[in-house]
Structures are given as C-alpha cells and as structure tokens.
Amino acid sequence: MSERTKIGGEAADELTDHRPPALVEAMGRTARAEETGTSLWVGALRRLVRNPSAIVGAIIVAAFLVVALFAPLLAPYAPSDPRWASQVTPSSVPPFSAEHPLGLDSFGSDLLTQLIYGARQSLVIGVVSTTLGLLGGALLGGIAGAFGGWVDTAVMRVVDILLSIPALLLAVSVAAVLGRNPYALMIAIAVAQVPIFARLLRGSMLSQRRQDYVLASTSIGLRQRTIVMNHVLPNSLGPVIVQATLVLATAIIEVAALSYLGLGDPNPTVAEWGRMLVRAQTRLESAPHLTLLPGACIAITALGFTLLGEALREALDPKSRR
Known part of the structure; x- marks a missing residue:
C-alpha cells in the first residue's frame, strides 16, 4: 500500500470520527430500515407489540368485542326477562346469589345478562356511527384537500360551523329532531x-401535497387526479384511522349519554348501559351497584379504545419511532 493511500485512509477515518453523533445515529437507523425493508404498518405493528399500553388496550377491546359478539352464548338468560319481577320491592332488590351472580336490576331482570347485551348495543351503535362520521368527514376533507382554493374555503367554513357547536349538544339536537x-x-x-x-384528513392531505414525491409525480406528467387518488389520499389515511379508534371510545360514551337523556331506543326490552344508569337513579342509596357496574363498563371500554388509539398514534408517528 502506498503512502498516499495510507494518508487518505487515515483522513477518511478521522473525518468519520468527527461526524456529528446525530448524523451517525440517523445513518444507522436508515441502514437498519433498508436492511429490514419493513413497511410502515409492519413497523407500527412491531412497536405496538412492545408497548404495554397497547397490549392492555387490545386486551380490553378484545374482551369487549367477544362479549358483544357472543352475547347470546355468554348471557345466562334472555335480556329483560321479567320472571323475577315479583322479588323486587320499592325499597330493595335481591342481593347476589348463585342463580344471579350480580343480582337483579330494578325491573327484576338478571343484571349480568343486561350488562352483556348492553355491550352489544353499545358496540353496534358506536361502530356504525363512527363509520358514518368517518365516511362523511373523509368526503368533506377529501374534497377540500384535493381541490383547494374556493372549494376548500367553502367546505371548511361549513365544517367550522359544525365545530362551533359542542359535540354532545349537536348530537342531542339531531336526535331530538329525528326522533x-x-x-x-x-x-x-x-x-x-x-x-x-x-x-384531520384535509390537514393531512395538504401536508402530503408539499412532499417531494408530489412534485416528482407532477414533473413526469401525471394528472392531478391520479396523484391525489393514488398517492396523496392513501398516504393521508393513517392519522384518520388512528382518530377513528379514539373517536370510537367517545362514541360509546355519547351513546350512554344520549340514552341517559332519554333519546335512546324507546324499546324497554333493549339492554343499554346508559339506560341502565337512568333506571338505577332511584336506587342509588339502597343498591349502588346498579349504577357502578354499568358505569364501570362504560369507563373501562372507553379506556381500552383510548389506550389502543394513543398507542397506534405513537407507533405511526415518525417523530416517536425508535
């Protein structure tokens, strides 16, 4: 090896040693990412598995889904079965027993059965309402983010009007009008x-439209519609999906709130956690468990969806990746 080659190698090593630590770490992360070749969602799944909050949230959500989907198999009796109504008095309800592990409610129905079927009602209404809200919001946000200009201004002013009304008050108003x-x-x-x-979708799409790949796609002659539908919109859906998980927890609480206000299903045989809270008001002192149990079901279910949604948000956030 020549003297010049040696000097060149030593100079290169010295330059390498004086690189900023942040640059070295970033280059290492890039190299590892290139070696593994994992996609965004695969990497997010791996981070979720290592997140204790995500595991706890997933367990709670999975238990809620199992109870809701298999309610007829898990419930010991039919919902709102009135055969034990004669055992209920104005001052007391029968205590826990082997036949009724959680006792009876104010109308003489098995409380455990009511809680199990209440999970199914909350799941159906929460999932359907969140899906409808997601589709409606994605339509408005997609139009605003895709066209921009006066279309964006007009759509977002409508959205601002809706945002100026508190969510629960808006839901109460719509439910009161529709019956x-x-x-x-x-x-x-x-x-x-x-x-x-x-x-959320409009902001995410505007952020994606400033990325280099959009400029590159435009420079090679792709049409704007193709760029938006095939690139910008798919890359903008990650935060929206995470928000849907978080909003589902809020939807379950709002279902209970509207039922508590008397705007839920008028059929008295339909079990629902919010309605169970209404029925238990008169027995709060003599039988507090009639209020605490459905309230705990609402709180734990909402907590599960919130933990899972927050963990998913962190797993998909580029700033929080390790």
Whole structure:
C-alpha cells in the first residue's frame, strides 16, 4: 500500500470520527430500515407489540368485542326477562346469589345478562356511527384537500360551523329532531364526528401535497387526479384511522349519554348501559351497584379504545419511532 493511500485512509477515518453523533445515529437507523425493508404498518405493528399500553388496550377491546359478539352464548338468560319481577320491592332488590351472580336490576331482570347485551348495543351503535362520521368527514376533507382554493374555503367554513357547536349538544339536537330510535342515535353521533375527520384528513392531505414525491409525480406528467387518488389520499389515511379508534371510545360514551337523556331506543326490552344508569337513579342509596357496574363498563371500554388509539398514534408517528 502506498503512502498516499495510507494518508487518505487515515483522513477518511478521522473525518468519520468527527461526524456529528446525530448524523451517525440517523445513518444507522436508515441502514437498519433498508436492511429490514419493513413497511410502515409492519413497523407500527412491531412497536405496538412492545408497548404495554397497547397490549392492555387490545386486551380490553378484545374482551369487549367477544362479549358483544357472543352475547347470546355468554348471557345466562334472555335480556329483560321479567320472571323475577315479583322479588323486587320499592325499597330493595335481591342481593347476589348463585342463580344471579350480580343480582337483579330494578325491573327484576338478571343484571349480568343486561350488562352483556348492553355491550352489544353499545358496540353496534358506536361502530356504525363512527363509520358514518368517518365516511362523511373523509368526503368533506377529501374534497377540500384535493381541490383547494374556493372549494376548500367553502367546505371548511361549513365544517367550522359544525365545530362551533359542542359535540354532545349537536348530537342531542339531531336526535331530538329525528326522533327516538336507534338509527337517529347513530346519525346524531355521526354528525357530531364529521368535522373532526374532515379537518384531520384535509390537514393531512395538504401536508402530503408539499412532499417531494408530489412534485416528482407532477414533473413526469401525471394528472392531478391520479396523484391525489393514488398517492396523496392513501398516504393521508393513517392519522384518520388512528382518530377513528379514539373517536370510537367517545362514541360509546355519547351513546350512554344520549340514552341517559332519554333519546335512546324507546324499546324497554333493549339492554343499554346508559339506560341502565337512568333506571338505577332511584336506587342509588339502597343498591349502588346498579349504577357502578354499568358505569364501570362504560369507563373501562372507553379506556381500552383510548389506550389502543394513543398507542397506534405513537407507533405511526415518525417523530416517536425508535
């Protein structure tokens, strides 16, 4: 090896040693990413598996889904079965027993059965209303983010009007106009969620349109519609999906709130956690478990969706990746 080659190698090593630590770390992360070749969602899944909050949230959500989907198999009796109504008095309800592990409610129905079927009602209304809100918000946000200009201004002013009204008040107003039925409940909650998804998708699309790949696609002659539908929109859906998980927790609480206010399903045989809270008001002192149990179900279910949604948001956030 010549003397010049040696000097060149030593100079290169010295230059390498004086590189900033942040640059070295970034280059290492890039090299590892290139070696593994994992996609965004695969990498997010791996980070979720290592996140304790995500695991706890996933367990709670999975238990809620199992109870809701297999309610007829898990419930010991039919919902709102009145055969034990004679055992209930104005001052007391029967305590826990082997036949009724959680006792009876104020109308003589098995409380465990009511809680199990209440999970199914909350799941159906929460999922359907969140899906409708997601579709409506994605439509408005997609139009605003795709066209821009006066279209963006007009759409977002409508969204701002909806945002100026508190979500629960907006849902109550819509439910009161449409009447007392489960479909009105779903639409009411969905309308309150539309502006959330619209603003989020529009902001995400505007951010994506400033990326280099959009400029490159335009420079090679791709049409604007092709760029938006095939590149910008798919890359903007990550935050919206995460928000849907978080909003689902809010939807379950709003279902209970509207039922508590008397705007839920008018059918008295339909079990629902919010309605169970209403029924238990008169027995708060003598039988507090009639209030605490459905309230705990609402709180734990909302906590599960919130933990899972926050963990998913962190896993998909480029700034929080390790």
